[in-house]
Amino acid sequence: MTAKIISGTEVARQIREEILTEVKALEKMYNKTPGLVTILVGENPASVSYVTGKQKTAKELGFHSIQDNQPMDISEEDLLNLIEKYNNDDSINGILVQLPLPKHINETKVLYAINPDKDVDAFHPVNVGRLVIGEGVFLPCTPAGIQELLVRGGVETSGAHVVVVGRSNIVGKPIANIMLQKDKGANSTVTVVHTGTKDIAKYTRMADILIVAAGRPNYITADMVKEGAAVIDVGVNRIGTTPEGKAKLAGDVDFENVKEKAGIITPVPGGVGPMTITMLMKNTLAAFKLSVNK
Ligand code: L34
Numbered sequence: 001m002t003a004k005i006i007s008g009t010e011v012a013r014q015i016r017e018e019i020l021t022e023v024k025a026l027e028k029m030y031n032k033t034p035g036l037v038t039i040l041v042g043e044n045p046a047s048v049s050y051v052t053g054k055q056k057t058a059k060e061l062g063f064h065s066i067q068d069n070q071p072m073d074i075s076e077e078d079l080l081n082l083i084e085k086y087n088n089d090d091s092i093n094g095i096l097v098q099l100p101l102p103k104h105i106n107e108t109k110v111l112y113a114i115n116p117d118k119d120v121d122a123f124h125p126v127n128v129g130r131l132v133i134g135e136g137v138f139l140p141c142t143p144a145g146i147q148e149l150l151v152r153g154g155v156e157t158s159g160a161h162v163v164v165v166g167r168s169n170i171v172g173k174p175i176a177n178i179m180l181q182k183d184k185g186a187n188s189t190v191t192v193v194h195t196g197t198k199d200i201a202k203y204t205r206m207a208d209i210l211i212v213a214a215g216r217p218n219y220i221t222a223d224m225v226k227e228g229a230a231v232i233d234v235g236v237n238r239i240g241t242t243p244e245g246k247a248k249l250a251g252d253v254d255f256e257n258v259k260e261k262a263g264i265i266t267p268v269p270g271g272v273g274p275m276t277i278t279m280l281m282k283n284t285l286a287a288f289k290l291s292v293n294k
Pocket of ligand 1: 048049098099100121141144172236247249268270271272273274276
């Protein structure tokens, strides 16, 4: 079987159109648009690329958007003060601090500092807790994008066995929690495998839906995938440079071989990545609506 390829770029474009329509209507009513600040510490090339994508999309949607670049050696205290400034800024509905942060800064402390109502990443423990009990206001962007790809890709999730590879706070843990909710686009049986798992392939071969966030290029090979499975590749590995000097990207899935076996598959680039950015816009719009309805 040759898999149907779900284009995240295409699905993201549709969702952005929906967001733009709503933003225009809200602007007429309230004479303002959603405000998003993305804070970038240092100049990690991958982070620069992702944050640039976020800002470009926010501008296209008519958001009030600010890119706040800080030097690699900013102190933890100064970063916390900066977050406090945006917590108190009424024109800002969403605050995103791009991860990873430099080692001298305590990431947990930074995530705690963001007002949960402006936490469009949904990384604050309050939002993590809400998600776990099924009361999520914002869903973390990458997992929300994955769920949306499954739904719009026509994948039946109810009763499906979802196997998640990786247990990060950004992807693995939240997507596992989302998929097990008794909810539309979820209601799945969930298994999480990770570096402590014995015989990972034994589990991946059982997956109706395989979600891979391992951070290892071409880690999932065709023999690890069940015939007809839906395979969502979250990995964005930089494996070199193209002759034009651009970063060469590879997913965590051996796409060329796995696509001959899977029923549905997402590419890298152009799969989950663009969805992550678009779900950030959706969350910022939701935060804006919360603030105007207060
Ligand atoms: N705070 N930190 C915070 N929030 C997030 O949601 C993220 N993440 C992850 C890393 N750190 C974060 C992102 O934004 C990963 N991530 C992300 C965002 C966008 C893309 C990939 C990862 C993306 O647009 N990927 C493109 C290729 C971009 C390129 O060429 O570099 C794609 O098509 O996959």
